[in-house]
Amino acid sequence: MRTLEVLDPGRYALVEDLGRPGYAHLGVAPSGALDAASLRLANRLAGNTEAAAGIEALLGGLSVRFTAAATAAVTGPAVEVRVDGRSVGSHAPLAVRAGQTLSVGTASTGLRCYLAVSGGIAVEPVLGSRSRDVLSGIGPAPLTAGDVLPLGAPAGIPAGADVVVPAAAPADLVVPVTLGPRDDWLDEPAHGLSAWWTVTADSNRVGLRLDGTPLRRADRFAEVELPSEGVVTGAIQVPPSGLPVVFLADHPTTGGYPVAAVVRTAALGALAQARPGTRIRFRPA
Structure with a gap:
């Protein structure tokens, strides 16, 4: 075997x-x-x-x-x-x-x-x-x-290449996102997300936890509770602290805090390589 x-x-x-x-x-x-x-x-x-x-x-x-x-x-x-x-x-x-x-x-x-x-x-x-x-x-x-x-049985021929250049993980990331579905729950979400955030050491496969200037709830939603709803990989959830969490592959399937935006699928690999201390800003499409 x-x-x-x-x-x-x-x-x-x-x-x-x-x-x-x-x-x-x-x-x-x-x-x-x-x-x-x-x-x-x-x-x-x-x-x-x-x-x-x-x-x-x-x-x-x-x-x-x-x-x-x-x-x-x-x-x-x-x-x-x-x-x-x-x-x-x-x-x-x-x-x-x-x-x-x-x-x-x-x-x-x-x-x-x-x-x-x-x-x-x-x-x-x-x-x-x-x-x-x-x-x-x-x-x-x-x-x-x-x-x-x-190990399983080998099933194919190795696909070699003349050159496969490994990408260096940058210290700063600009990440494309789609706003919503609950961006209206926040005060100026596009502006707040486009500020620089820092990946913290509390991050793991569930999500990247970010530190920076907290996002503020819109006044009309300040005392309103959001019923739990489905969330997807890449969802940027904003808890009461105002500090975003970017859900990664092992995220919970529902959440009760507003999701301000969702990271484009093509950018998730870069987030997977973001060490604590990496700076991130989100670019709303």
Whole structure:
């Protein structure tokens, strides 16, 4: 049986695929890799379908040993990758032999690296996905040293490229958003959102928590309670503190605070790589 043994999970490592959309009516978040484009790329480089499960490693530090020959790829921010101590680089297909160890360093920018292995991580799916949902606890538990992960059968040919340039995570982000559906509950929401906000250390896969000048409720809604309603990935919810929370893949499926805007899907990957201290401003369309 082809397996992958976790020697060191690093700071925090999860099995993630492209998630389990379609279960919001059951209170289940879509989950999945926060930087979906990086997981898709890693899977293509490893010869998998883009939806195969890989490992999402927070700040790197992951180390695994292979029990069978495989093709592997590490993507996300630029990061040092070593096989049996030899530097091999990221963002390229890597031929790894049985018994060899692959280690991921710590990226100088960005937050999450992705490891894909030919055949994909074949843990038991839950509701059609192998992703971990940290809010509900659905899916495989966070990885620990000694975990042995089954691998699927290789299904394709690695998709190499002459050059795959990893994108550096910027210190400042300008994020396109669509205003609504509850922007009228706030006083000058477009102006307030376009100010600079700072990502705080309280952020996680559920959402990015931001610090800055609080948004104010419109006077006519100052004493009004909003009934809970459905929310989507990328929703910018404004709690009573006035400090926005940007919901990411493991967000609750309903919320009772006004959603001032929703981040465009194409920008979610950049938010997944935003470390605490990153400055963000929103650009309403």
